[in-house]
Amino acid sequence: MAETLPYSWLVGFVCFVLGFLLLQLYKLVWRADSRGYRLPPGSTGWPLIGETISFFRGINSTDQPRRYIQERERRYGEIFRSNLFGRSRIVVSVDPEFNKHVLQHEGRQFQANYPKPLRNLIGKFGLLSVHGDLQKKLHGTAVNLLRFERLSVDFMEDIQNLLHITLAKWQAKRDIHLQEECHQLVLNLMAKQLLDLSPSKETEEICEAFGHFSDALLSVPIRIPGTAYARGFKAREFLIKRIYEGIEDRRKHPQVVRNDLLTKLLKEDSLSEEIIADFILFLLFAGHETSSRSMSFSIKFLTDCPKAYQELKAEHEDLLKRKGNLRNEKLTWDDYQSMKFTQCVINETLRLGNFGPGVFREAKEDIKTKGGFMIPRGWTVYVFLTGTHLDNKYHSSALTFDPWRWQQHLQDQELSKNPSFMPFGGGARLCPGMHLAKLELALFLHNFVTKFRWEALQHDKISYFPFPRLIKGLPIRLHLREGQDE
Numbered sequence: 320m321a322e323t324l325p326y327s328w329l330v331g332f333v334c335f336v337l338g339f340l341l342l343q344l345y346k347l348v349w350r351a352d353s354r355g356y357r358l359p360p361g362s363t364g365w366p367l368i369g370e371t372i373s374f375f376r377g378i379n380s381t382d383q384p385r386r387y388i389q390e391r392e393r394r395y396g397e398i399f400r401s402n403l404f405g406r407s408r409i410v411v412s413v414d415p416e417f418n419k420h421v422l423q424h425e426g427r428q429f430q431a432n433y434p435k436p437l438r439n440l441i442g443k444f445g446l447l448s449v450h451g452d453l454q455k456k457l458h459g460t461a462v463n464l465l466r467f468e469r470l471s472v473d474f475m476e477d478i479q480n481l482l483h484i485t486l487a488k489w490q491a492k493r494d495i496h497l498q499e500e501c502h503q504l505v506l507n508l509m510a511k512q513l514l515d516l517s518p519s520k521e522t523e524e525i526c527e528a529f530g531h532f533s534d535a536l537l538s539v540p541i542r543i544p545g546t547a548y549a550r551g552f553k554a555r556e557f558l559i560k561r562i563y564e565g566i567e568d569r570r571k572h573p574q575v576v577r578n579d580l581l582t583k584l585l586k587e588d589s590l591s592e593e594i595i596a597d598f599i600l601f602l603l604f605a606g607h608e609t610s611s612r613s614m615s616f617s618i619k620f621l622t623d624c625p626k627a628y629q630e631l632k633a634e635h636e637d638l639l640k641r642k643g644n645l646r647n648e649k650l651t652w653d654d655y656q657s658m659k660f661t662q663c664v665i666n667e668t669l670r671l672g673n674f675g676p677g678v679f680r681e682a683k684e685d686i687k688t689k690g691g692f693m694i695p696r697g698w699t700v701y702v703f704l705t706g707t708h709l710d711n712k713y714h715s716s717a718l719t720f721d722p723w724r725w726q727q728h729l730q731d732q733e734l735s736k737n738p739s740f741m742p743f744g745g746g747a748r749l750c751p752g753m754h755l756a757k758l759e760l761a762l763f764l765h766n767f768v769t770k771f772r773w774e775a776l777q778h779d780k781i782s783y784f785p786f787p788r789l790i791k792g793l794p795i796r797l798h799l800r801e802g803q804d805e
């Protein structure tokens with residue numbers, strides 16, 4: 320003992336000195352990097368982890384998800400410096416006007432800059448990994464594939480067919496976890512729309528692989544066998560292989576008439592197979608988690624707000640009456656457009672749900688902000704959309720589900736000018752799937768509220784950590800509404 324004591328003191332002393340030197344080095348690098356600019360105010364927290372834990376602890380709080388932001392906003396304002404997600408040169412913005420500016424200057428002053436582990440998984444041609452002309456081209460392709468005329472014909476039919484089959488299955492089960500069921504529903508939808516696959520053993524395998532792929536996107540990015548991140552890469556390989564098989568099949572049998580997006584993409588000569596495969600996988604990813612969460616969240620909000628539920632139900636019952644109470648008759652595009660209160664419910668679900676919580680951009684040049692501060696070139700700007708959507712300054716009683724707040728502002732054009740409500744981002748990367756997402760949610764709500772009554776089996780809560788989700792998965796019991804066949 321007498322001999323080991325001085326040794327352990329020595330080790331302690333060396334660790335202390337090393338720690339001190341590392342801290343000094345960190346500060347030196349930090350200062351050198353700020354190039355003497357007047358950086359936006361803020362705090363950088365601990366070396367390496369910075370303020371990441373405080374950030375996640377804040378958004379994990381079910382009653383005060385804006386706590387981390389509020390504390391910093393009070394001290395530093397709506398644009399502040401931090402150290403988050405392993406990035407020590409990051410500025411967080413919850414300033415709606417600045418956010419809009421950032422999104423609208425994509426490709427010029429700013430450029431998408433998502434974490435490398437995410438880019439590795441979505442592939443080098445996944446839309447959030449590409450820039451410049453290729454991004455413009457692929458974005459344009461996505462907009463074209465998901466444009467109104469396509470939605471109003473092909474998609475409306477497919478979505479409604481699948482909803483009828485799926486809701487009949489739910490009816491047979493009676494007790495379901497809605498979040499999980501919606502997850503499966505939207506995967507089947509995407510499999511049909513992208514690859515012309517109907518629910519089968521094959522789609523089940525794809526769904527399973529896709530589950531691993533999505534989990535990996537949210538996991539700790541350590542790629543050693545057995546980790547969720549490594550499983551994600553295996554799943555990616557499997558999915559890409561299936562897409563290549565789909566391409567081969569379409570090339571071999573051009574006479575088979577197919578209406579899916581893969582077939583349409585193959586007609587675009589200028590896209591290589593590698594680009595097409597990453598593009599399809601990215602659409603699967605981008606259109607899945609977001610849309611499926613919006614469905615389960617909307618039912619959670621309606622469960623907790625009976626007045627909104629009654630008004631929504633009345634709108635859909637009226638619609639059915641107008642269609643002669645023919646429950647199995649498909650809705651048309653005009654029917655969809657007539658759902659005014661439903662649009663309010665959708666907007667409010669998007670605002671409170673925050674399915675795309677924030678976007679990452681890199682400053683391509685030095686950027687001046689309010690108060691004469693400077694964001695140096697190369698720094699990350701995290702446009703934290705959730706922070707604005709849940710801010711009482713811009714949305715009164717912001718944590719309350721209040722679909723009526725949208726009644727005066729339903730016109731899409733008017734909404735797109737509102738920088739404090741940007742659930743689909745903006746500028747050159749404005750979500751090309753926004754109209755599809757809204758259509759899916761409206762058709763889901765129509766079918767769900769006209770077919771079922773439901774009761775919550777447990778009280779559930781929302782968490783925004785690591786991504787928006789219902790903590791218990793929304794367990795509910797379904798009851799057929801009067802007039803529905805058993």
Ligand code: HEM
Nearest residue numbers: 446458605606609610674675678742743744748750752756
């Ligand atoms: C509730 C549903 C959805 C939400 C909240 C949502 C949100 C977003 C947001 C915020 C962005 C911008 C990312 C950025 O600027 O860095 C985005 C981009 C994108 N979204 Fe969506 N999205 C949804 C559904 C969909 C669907 C259904 C699809 C297609 C099937 C889709 C496809 C895309 C694509 C391809 C991009 C990348 C655009 C680009 O970088 O050029 N999204 N989405």
